[in-house]
Amino acid sequence: MERFRYFLQRTVFSMKQSPLLCSATIGTVAIALMLLSFFTLIVLNVQNLTKQWSRDIQVVVYLDQVPSQTVLEQWLEEIEQYPEVEQVNYISQQQAFERFSERLGQNKDLLDGLMPEVLPAALEVSLTETARSREGTERLISLLKNNKEFHNFRYGQEWLDRYDAFIFLLQLTGTLAGGFLVFATLFIVSNTIKLTIYARRDELEIMGLIGATPMFIKAPFMAEGAFQGIIGAILALGGCHILYYFFLKKGLAALLTTAAAENIHFLPLIVQIAVIATGLLLGFIGSLLPLRKFVRI
Template sequence: MEAIRYFLFRSLRNMASSPLLCSAAILTMGVALAAVGVFLLVVLNLQNLTKDWRDDIQVVAYMDKVPSATELDEVLQKVKAFPEVETAIFVSKTDALQRFTKRLGEDSDLLTGLRADVLPASLELQLKGEYQTRNAVQQVADRLKSELKLEDLQYGKDWLEQFESFTTLLELVGVVLGGFLVFAAVFIVSNTIKLTLYARRDELEIMTLVGATLRFIKTPFIIEGLLQGILGGVLAVVILYGLHHFVLKDGLQVLLLTPAGFTIEFLPREMQLAIAAAGAFLGVLGSLLALRRFVRI
C-alpha cells in the first residue's frame, strides 16, 4: 500500500514538475483520440442512416383482382409463414387512394372525380433485419411469383444493388480510414511520450546508477502514462461533445443529406468510456514502448 502511494506520489510530482510536457502529452492524446472519435461519430450516424434506409426495404405485390376475405386470409397466412417476412399488410384499393390523397396534401384536389378503385390493391411485406439484403428480397419475390402467382412485384432491384455496393464501399473506407487513424494515434502518442521521457533521460540514468530496479524506475512512468491517457481520453470526449454540439450536428446533417426527422446522434455512453479506456491503454502502451528504449541497465 505504501509502495502504491509512493509511486502515485512520484507520478503526480513528475507531472507537476513538468507541466508543459505533461499538458502537451494530454493534449496530443486528446486530439488524436478526438480524430478517431469524429470518425466513429460519422460511422455511427451513417450506420443509423443506412439502418433507416434498410428499414424501408419492402416488397410490394400488386393484385389485379381483389381477393375475397377467405382468399386474403389464406394469402396472408402463407406470406407470414415465409421466414424472411416480418409483417404483411394488405392495402385495399380504398386504402391506397386514401394514402395517395394524404401524400399529395394540398394538391389532393387533382384526384377529385376519380373512382375509388383507380389504384390497385396490394400486399406490402416488411422483411426482418437479417433478410434486408438483395438476395433475400429476390428470394421472397421468387416465392411470391411461384407459390402465390403474384406477378406484378415492386422491390427496387436496381436501388438495392446500388445500396449494397454503397454500404460495402462504406465498410471498406471505414476499415481503411479507421485503421489509419488508430495507427496515427498510436504513433503520435508513443512519440510524444518518448519526447517526455527523453527530457527526463538524466533522471532515468541516475536511477539506474543508484541501484533502482526496473520496476521501481518504470512504475511511476507507467502510472503517469495511464493518468495522462485517461485525461487525454476525457479531453477527447469533451472535444467531441463540443464538435458535435456546435459543428457536426448541423454540418453532418447537410453533408449526409439526411431525411427530415433524422438527428445526428452523439456517441453512446459505452463508446465514450471506450475512448477514455483507449486513452489509458494508449498511455500505458506508449510509456512501455518508450521506456524499453530509454531504460537500459
C-alpha cells in the same frame, strides 16, 4: 501498500514536475482522439441515417384478385415466418386508392369518377435490418415466388443498387480512414511519450543502478501514461462535443430541415466510455513500448 503509495506519489509528482512534457502528452492524446471521436461520430450518424432510409426498403406484392379473409390470414402467417421479413401489411384496394389520392394532393380530383377497384390490392413486406440489401430482397422474392398467386413484385431495383453501393462505400471509407486514424494516433502518441521518456532516461538509468527491478522502474511511467491518456480522452470528448455542437448541430441545422438536424446525435455513452478506455490504453501501451527499449538492466 508502501510501494503503491510510492507509485502514486511518483506519478503525481512527476506530472507536476514536468508540466510541459505532461501537457505535450495530454495534448497529443486529446487532439488525436478528438479527430478519431469526431470521425466515429460522423460514421455513426451516417449509419443511423442510412438505417432510417433502409426502412423504406420493402417488397410490394400486387395481387391479381382480392383474397378471401381466410386465404389472406394464411398468406400473412406464411410470409411472417420468413427470416428476412420484419413486418407484412395488407393494403386493400380502398386503402391503395386513398393513398394515391393523398399523394396527388391538389390534383386528386383527377380521380373523380374512378372506383377504388382500378388499383390492385397488395402485400407490403418490410425486411429485417440484415436483409435490407439487393441480395436479401432477391432472397425474399424467391421465397415469395413459392406461392403461385404472387408473381407481380415491385422493390425499387435501381434504388437498391445505389443503396448497396453507398453502404459499401461507407463501410470501405470507414474502415480505411478509421484504421489509418487509429494507427496514426498510436504512432503519434507513442512517439510523444517516447520523447518524454527519453528526456528522463537518466532517471531510468539511476533507478536501474540502485537495484530497482524493471517493473518497479516501469510502473510509475505506465501509470502516468495511462492517467495522461484518460485526461487526454476526456478533453478529446469535450472537444468533439464542441465540434459536434457547432459544425453538426448548429451548422447543419441551417442546411437541413429541423427534423433531419434533430436526428444527428452525439456519441452514445458506451462509445464515450470506449474513447476513455482507448485513451487509457494509448497512454499505457505508448509508455510500455519505449520503456522496453530504455529500461534495460
